[in-house]
Amino acid sequence: MIVCPNCHNKELPGAYFCSECGTQLNSLDFLQTCVINKPPEILTGMGTSSQQVIGRRAIARQKDPNISLHLVESGKVIHLSDKKDFSLGRAVEGQSLLPDVDLSPYDAFSQGVSRMHASLRIVNGDVYVTDLGSSNGTRVNGQKIVSHIEYSINHGDLITLGKMKLQVLLVR
Amino acid sequence: MKSGETWYEVLEISDQASAVEIRQAYYEKARHYHPDSNPGDLAKEWFLQVQQAYETLSDPEKRKEYDKTIQNRKEVKDQVDVNVLTSSETIPRLTETQIIYAILEVKTLKKPERTKVPQGHICLVIDRSTSMKGARIAMVRENIILLINHLRKNDQISIITFNDKADILLTPTPVEQVNEIKEKLDQITCSGSTELYKGLKAGADLLWGKPATKGFNQLILLTDGHTYGDENACYELAKKLQSRGIKLSALGIGNEWNDIFLDKLANITGGNSTFISKTEDLKTYIKDLSDSVLVRAAEGVSMDYQSSPGVETSSIFRLQPEVTALLMEKPVPLGEFYYHKKSIFLLAFTVPPVSEDQKNISLANGKIRYELLGLDKQKMNVFFDISLPVEGTKVNENPPREILEALSKISIYQMQEKANAEVRTGNLDQAIERLGSISTQLFKLGNIEMAQKVIQEAESLKKDKKYSMDGDKQLKYGTRALISPETEKRES
Numbered sequence: 001m002i003v004c005p006n007c008h009n010k011e012l013p014g015a016y017f018c019s020e021c022g023t024q025l026n027s028l029d030f031l032q033t034c035v036i037n038k039p040p041e042i043l044t045g046m047g048t049s050s051q052q053v054i055g056r057r058a059i060a061r062q063k064d065p066n067i068s069l070h071l072v073e074s075g076k077v078i079h080l081s082d083k084k085d086f087s088l089g090r091a092v093e094g095q096s097l098l099p100d101v102d103l104s105p106y107d108a109f110s111q112g113v114s115r116m117h118a119s120l121r122i123v124n125g126d127v128y129v130t131d132l133g134s135s136n137g138t139r140v141n142g143q144k145i146v147s148h149i150e151y152s153i154n155h156g157d158l159i160t161l162g163k164m165k166l167q168v169l170l171v172r
Numbered sequence: 173m174k175s176g177e178t179w180y181e182v183l184e185i186s187d188q189a190s191a192v193e194i195r196q197a198y199y200e201k202a203r204h205y206h207p208d209s210n211p212g213d214l215a216k217e218w219f220l221q222v223q224q225a226y227e228t229l230s231d232p233e234k235r236k237e238y239d240k241t242i243q244n245r246k247e248v249k250d251q252v253d254v255n256v257l258t259s260s261e262t263i264p265r266l267t268e269t270q271i272i273y274a275i276l277e278v279k280t281l282k283k284p285e286r287t288k289v290p291q292g293h294i295c296l297v298i299d300r301s302t303s304m305k306g307a308r309i310a311m312v313r314e315n316i317i318l319l320i321n322h323l324r325k326n327d328q329i330s331i332i333t334f335n336d337k338a339d340i341l342l343t344p345t346p347v348e349q350v351n352e353i354k355e356k357l358d359q360i361t362c363s364g365s366t367e368l369y370k371g372l373k374a375g376a377d378l379l380w381g382k383p384a385t386k387g388f389n390q391l392i393l394l395t396d397g398h399t400y401g402d403e404n405a406c407y408e409l410a411k412k413l414q415s416r417g418i419k420l421s422a423l424g425i426g427n428e429w430n431d432i433f434l435d436k437l438a439n440i441t442g443g444n445s446t447f448i449s450k451t452e453d454l455k456t457y458i459k460d461l462s463d464s465v466l467v468r469a470a471e472g473v474s475m476d477y478q479s480s481p482g483v484e485t486s487s488i489f490r491l492q493p494e495v496t497a498l499l500m501e502k503p504v505p506l507g508e509f510y511y512h513k514k515s516i517f518l519l520a521f522t523v524p525p526v527s528e529d530q531k532n533i534s535l536a537n538g539k540i541r542y543e544l545l546g547l548d549k550q551k552m553n554v555f556f557d558i559s560l561p562v563e564g565t566k567v568n569e570n571p572p573r574e575i576l577e578a579l580s581k582i583s584i585y586q587m588q589e590k591a592n593a594e595v596r597t598g599n600l601d602q603a604i605e606r607l608g609s610i611s612t613q614l615f616k617l618g619n620i621e622m623a624q625k626v627i628q629e630a631e632s633l634k635k636d637k638k639y640s641m642d643g644d645k646q647l648k649y650g651t652r653a654l655i656s657p658e659t660e661k662r663e664s
Contacts, residue, residue, distance in 0.1 A: 001268065007609075012522065013567045014259065014271035016576060017583035020590075020606075022613040024580065026569040144612065 005148045023146060064122050065155075065170035071106055072158070072165035080120070087132070088161060089117045103164065112136040112162025120168075127153050127170060136162035178242050179225035184541070184551045187239070191230065193555050196539065198226040200553075251469065251544055252280050252509060254556045259575050260568035263533050263560045265526045270567065271486070272535060273575050274558050276517040280469045280509055290387035290545055291326040292465055293344055294319075297375040298360070299395040300333040305362040308425055312394055313357045315454045320347040322462030327387075330378050331356065334371030335364030340378065368399035369406050372420075376409055379418055388468050388508070388545055389418045392461075395434075396425040403433055410440035414505050417472025417543050419443045423457065427642035435496070442473060442507030444496035447649035449642060464493070467511040470542035470552075475517075476503035477538025477556075482524035485536070491516040491578055495655045509542060516657070518578050526562055534559040574657075581655045584613050588651045592644050600637060604630050610651075622650050 001010045002025055004018035011018060016026050067080045078101065080086050089099030090108045092115055103113055114134035121128045131138035131147040138145050139160040145151050153159070155170040180187045183197040205219040228234045259273040298304075298312060320329060325348035331341040342356045375391050391413065399406070413420055422434040422445040434445040448454050479485070488498040490506070493513055498504055509515055521535045535558040544550045587610050594603035607630035614623035629643045639647075 012269055012271045013264075013266060014273075014523075016259070016273075016571060016579050019583065019586060021609040022580075022583045022587055026571070026576075 006146045063172055064125050065127065065172050067120060067122070067127060068169040068171065069101070070167040070169055072167055074106055076106070077169070084122045085119060086121075087116055087119045089113065089115045089132075091115075103161070106164070108161075108164060111164040113164055114162070117161045118159070121150070127168070129153050129159055134161065179228050179238065181550065182221055182225040183229070184553045186552065189229075191232075193553075194226070194229050196555055197553055198222065198230070200539070202226075251282055251552060252278050252540070252542065252554050254278050254540065254554055256556060256558050257572055257574060258535075258558065258560060259571040261560065262563035262568075263523060263526065264564050264566055264568075265528075265530075265562055266565065266567075267525050269525065270523050272521050272523055272560070273571070273579065274519045274521070274535060275491075275572075275575055275578070276519065276556065276558075278509060278515040278517075278540065278554075280511050282469075282511070291324065291328065292387040292468070293328040293330070293379065293389050294323075294461075294465075295330045295332065295344075295375045295379050295389075295391045297332045297334065297371045297391060297393045298341075299335070299366055299371070299397065300360055300362045300364075301335045301366045301397055302363050303366075303396050303426075303428070308396060309360060309362055311425075311451050311454060313360070315451075315458050316357060317350075317354065318455065319458045319462060320350060320353055322458070323347045323465060327465065329353065330375075332371055332374045332378065333360055334367065334374065335362075336367045336370070337364075338370040338374035340374060344378065366395060366397040366399050367402060368393075368395065369402035369409065372406055372409050376413060376418075379413075380416070388465070388471050389416075391418055391420045393420065393422045393434075393437075394425065395422070395429055397428050398430050399433075406433075406437055407440060410437050414441045414472075414474075419471065419507055421446070421461075423448050423454070424645070427645060431645055431648060436499075439496060439499045440505060442498075442505035444490075444494045447642075447645045449646065464508075464510060467513060468508055468545055469511045470509040470544050471507075472543040473506040473509055473540060474503040475506055475538065475540045477536040478534075479521065479536055480534045483533065483535055484522050486520045486522050488520075489518045489578075489582055489655065491518055492656055495652050503541070506540070518575070518582070530562050532559055532561055578655065578657070580613075580617065581651075584610055584617075585648075585651045585655055587613075588647050592648065595633065595639065595644065600633055604633050607633070617654075619654065622654070625650065 002013055002015060003010055004021065004023055004025060006023040007018060007021040009018055009020040011025060017024055069078045069080065071078070080101065083100065086101055087099040088101045088103060090104045090113050091098050091102040095115060097116065099116055112135070114136065116132045117134040118132055118138045119130050121130070128150040129138065129140060129145070130150045131145055133147045140151055140153060141158050153168055155168070157168050159166045159168060180189070183194065183201060185193055185197045189197070201222040202219065205215050205222055207216050207219055228238050255277040257275040257277070263272060264270070296316065300309065323329070325346060327347050328344040329342070329347050330344040333339050333341045341360065342353060345353060347353070372393065379389050379391060410420055418441065420438050420441040421443040422438045424431060424434055424445060425448045431445060431447070438445050446453070446457055448457070485500065488500065488504060490496050490498055492515060493510065494507070498506070506515070519536065523533060526533070537557045537559065539553045539555045541551065541553050544552060587606055591603045591606040591610065594600070594606065607626050611623040611626040611630070614626060625646060629639055629647060632638070632640045632643060
């Protein structure tokens with residue numbers, strides 16, 4: 001049996017899409033990403049934005065970034081450090097598993113943040129967000145993400161936990 | 173046997189057929205005409221013919237001799253070619269049931285000679301119940317004129333109108349007699365209720381009554397309402413149409429017709445149903461229809477096959493042309509083949525746990541039978557075999573792109589079917605949630621327009637506890653249209 005990562009519906013092996021929610025089920029591990037090196041003369045004449053992207057990637061491979069979270073509504077900034085994996089959520093008394101980053105001082109409860117809502121992970125200098133099966137879901141730049149699947153994020157991206165908006169700042 | 177038939181024609185195979193194909197065709201025919209299941213002298217005679225044909229053709233020496241004697245006769249060549257693509261090149265040895273998908277692509281081998289594509293006969297069966305009054309019947313009238321302008325001047329058209337009784341408005345008439353047809357169209361008045369069977373029966377009688385042509389015959393039903401109580405009689409009639417190679421296409425106008433019924437009715441003959449919500453839909457349909465008339469290669473197409481024990485077919489979709497979920501009864505009616513246009517089918521098989529000694533599993537081994545248009549309506553068979561070796565224990569995570577793309581869209585269509593069923597049984601919350609998932613998948617495919625339509629319908633369910641006026645049909649036919657590999661090409 002295959003279990004759909006999105007809705008936990010069971011499918012027969014060999015199925016490629018969940019019949020309940022339509023999520024693609026086959027893993028894409030066989031795909032290999034590779035860096036395409038273009039000679040500089042091709043780059044000239046291209047838009048500046050693509051150059052920035054390439055520049056950012058180049059730095060990313062060198063060094064892990066420091067992550068800061070900018071709380072859009074209150075304007076406060078939380079600095080995360082020392083770890084490669086952070087869970088975000090709301091600490092509640094008597095709960096055995098506590099999130100690394102507790103958002104309850106920032107009105108997290110009324111904004112629909114779950115106790116274990118999402119996680120941020122740094123892999124080879126790139127940052128990924130995963131929704132941990134939260135009740136109200138997680139969005140990246142307004143797009144809802146499927147839970148338990150990693151999504152890559154960049155400097156300045158807006159993550160929404162329930163209704164709470166966090167801007168991710170990456171300092172290299 | 174018709175006099176002058178060759179042994180190849182008796183077995184309905186090409187004169188290039190391989191020994192395996194000859195054997196397959198023989199078993200098939202022998203079973204069909206076996207005296208045990210067919211009392212009567214005629215069947216016995218046919219059975220003997222089949223025996224004799226096999227005796228000659230199965231022996232290479234005798235076959236060579238025989239081929240020499242029929243050299244001067246017209247050749248019977250395979251006119252279509254079947255290509256198979258499976259989701260995995262091998263079947264993993266699993267201890268649980270698994271799914272394997274296959275795409276069957278059929279293409280016609282010969283180019284059409286426009287002048288030789290024989291004339292055809294289209295019979296239009298038009299609902300003239302009260303609800304058709306005004307704009308609807310005007311739209312139908314206008315588009316019939318469009319159709320006759322597009323057909324070749326020798327093609328024939330006939331029109332039946334029906335409410336609680338059926339009338340022959342126009343006996344089969346060559347479309348070049350435009351004025352006469354227009355005059356008849358102006359005589360249609362709308363009143364009364366909808367009794368589908370009566371209309372269909374009159375149409376079928378008209379198609380059968382005239383001498384067999386070498387060309388195609390098609391029945392097109394236009395309706396905007398429910399029929400009551402005569403559904404089963406309609407299905408029976410559709411089966412008769414299928415047995416004579418006549419395709420029934422159903423067009424539903426507005427929001428009150430029964431899409432499940434019309435879909436099944438058309439599927440029995442290999443056709444499908446189309447949703448007409450505005451004049452443009454009918455225009456597009458008429459355009460596609462008149463284009464297809466010129467490239468029609470074969471009709472009365474059906475597929476029959478056997479699978480290894482335990483292997484079952486869970487669904488068959490036609491992806492192209494005319495996307496539809498096909499009937500799950502064998503032989504499966506497939507409709508028609510066209511020149512220049514591949515027919516593509518997607519089959520899903522469930523394979524039971526594979527035992528230690530199984531080395532090979534046959535998903536489908538069988539044939540597609542078709543009647544060539546033109547050539548005296550020669551019946552032909554083309555054989556296919558989807559068998560895969562058993563190997564490894566891992567499911568293939570990297571199926572061919574064509575299969576993955578088709579499945580991604582079929583899954584949306586099937587989810588929509590589930591949502592519609594949930595609405596019918598009053599399970600609204602589940603339906604709303606499902607529509608949410610559907611819109612997510614549509615956004616992923618980049619089909620923003622359809623995704624927003626789905627969200628609107630979810631809102632409507634939340635607010636009014638029902639779909640918007642024709643929302644269920646918009647979703648059904650909208651998501652179905654996505655499945656066609658052609659839509660993308662057309663858009664880009």
